[in-house]
Amino acid sequence: MRTLPLLAAVTALVLVTAGCTSSPDPTGAPDDDATVTVGLVLEPTDLDIRRTAGIALDQVLIDNVYQGLVGRTQDNEIVDVLASSHEVSDDGLTYTFTLAEGVTFHDGAALTAEDVVWSLQQVADDDSLANHGDLAAVDAVTAPDESTVVITLSRPDSALLFSLTGRAGLVLEQQADNDLSTTANGTGPFTLEGWTQGDNLRLSRNDDYWGTPAAVGGVVFRYIPDPSARINASLSGDIDVQTAVDATLRSQLDGVDGLTVSEGRTTDKYTLAFNNAVEPFTDPRVRKAIRLAVDNDALIAATGGSAVDQGGPIPELDPGYRDLTDVDAYDPDAARALLEESGQGDLDLTLEYANVYPAAIGDVLTTQLKAVGITLTVEQVDFSTWLSDVFVAPSDGSPRDFQLSMVNHAETHDFGNWADPDYYFGYDSPAVQGLYAESLAATDPADADEALAEAAAIVADDAPAEWLYTTTTLTAIRDGITGFPTSSTTTRLDLSSLAATE
């Protein structure tokens, strides 16, 4: 009886609204006008690429709508984009870019060297713009002729080229006066068709693209925060691609006809950070004890098994990576002994992290730390609260008021945070800062890599945090969709080679 009204109500409404949605069988022929629907997790706050922080914005707009002189592949290799070639002088102070020919903005205007100079200069000069700090070493940006742009540095900066693949290097049109918050005028293979805040963002093929035009008519990004809703959307065919599949729900998609789940590498570093500036974390024995107490493999298994142990501050895709998983590897007996020795046999600690991350992490950590005598209280808060509780430094200069925090530091090439004593880690190591400066000043990438690796080893040994794992990201793709990136999808989704069959 209790299912009767349910059945009756649904059936009635289905009958009323039935019809009109049957898709023809796939023919396998390429469909140039296909619209590919992609399910994503986090929506950008706003579209202003110059002012609004957050990788959710980079993810959809960079490469597809906005482009820079150089870009990066999904494996973090630097490639030329708006520059047809680039050259770095031996002293590492002069970067010369030759511009690609025939580049136009979406409003039809041709790209000029002045646009490039203006774009870079703006970010370098205005400290209220996003990623202003990336161009700190830039002394001057000039255009000696119509197809050449020269960046002169005041000191070598081995990170500059990579920074230029991000926000700091994007080229916008100087003359355009569109509202960056809701519209976009870039040079990329897709134009921004529209953004329905709270639901979707739509791109269409830029038919006047200066390079090879996209092989699909458009892309719809649907923002579906709920993991099971995303799974259902994939199962029912409402979306063609789903990035960042919740690993614990993967089994629902495995073996489903017409769907393939691919694994890809990321720089998503789930980091359990200690507030190194306050007691009891000023005692290295306490920090090491927590690192020893965490069983990364068990944690990875509990969160779906789609991750790799990280061991140190640098993930595999970034320069300076070495396998540091042996440093303070899981050893609860050693952890208890260290806590005993430090006189902190019975610790009460609080972990505060944003509710966008799985609750399972807090649960597992509570159990694991309990085993060595640490009582962990977990507080999950919304992201804005986390920002003010943990991330932002008190204006009176006192140390931040938190003990443990957990964040997915998804950005790539972000080792600099460990060399910044003002960052929320509160980690201040002159040796690490010196090595990091050395890596930036290096003119040979191999030297930079070596300096970073050395610095990373010191950080791992100092134990200012426990690196829980690097995510292996899962992408569920409907058969017939090709060219969809499967690595580093949290930070970038270059869809220029996306294609679909009918």
Next chain:
Amino acid sequence: MIRFTAGRLVLFAVGLLVASALIFATLRLLPGDVAQVIAGTTGSPAQVAALRAELGLDRPFLAQYLDWVGGLLRLDLGRSLVTGTPVADEIADKLAVTLPLAGLSLAVGLVVGVPLGVLAALRRRRPLGTAASIGGQILAAVPAVWAGMLLIALFAVTLGWLPTQGFPLDGWSDPAAALRALVLPAVTIGLVEGAVLLRFTRSAALGALDADYVRAAAAKGMTRDRALVRHGLPNVMLSVVSVLGIQAAGLVVGAVLVEQLFSLPGVGRMLVADVGRRDLTKVQGELMTLTAIVLAVGFVVDVVHRAVDPRARERGE
């Protein structure tokens, strides 16, 4: 009647004013602010301070409140602190999903609740009636989110009759597609609401069965069922109408949950996202709009109830 309506209007206005103060004050208790959210983890303190000044967040609370209420009086809800778009436009956009959803949910609730409630009363102490009441009790206890997940699993994933989530990109330009997207969400809310209505209708109908006029009609030769339907139902419906005002608030709460579950671009989902972003101007606008709708429904129900119930008219001043 005019005095009564005027009195209710004053109550409506006072309610809105009190709500505006409560909404404004409560939101200031939230930690964090929109400037920090915009600047994110890469912005410098200087950038945050500049944004704060630009958005007027550094002004005294009272000045901010008076500005906002002043705007409300001119029906101006202000602009989003994040995107700068007019709040009223955004809300109007999302109401195009939430209002039909609420209407459809109410319809489902009425269709499920009222006939089954009457049935439960007429066939009480018999299997059919008992089953209806027990079913109602169970449904009323089921969390909407869980009911929704079961419905999705059955009708969208297994049977594939309806979309699992989402709303057509072009909105209502294809009404059939839009309606299909609202069926499962509306049934989810409507079943829970309907269960409440069922219990309410049942007790109202039981009351009517014992009433003198039903007994009188039965004495004149009508069957009890016919007597209830002919003479009892108008009285039962009166009670149902008066409880609908309270149910309106339930619909709003249901919409917030169900829009999340079904990824519908409605006011509820926007509200949750805007609280997360600390876009307080928008949150205030959204809460005021929802409050106004609930209060307005209550106002209309009060007036209608009085207009159709002769007893209330006579008793009144």
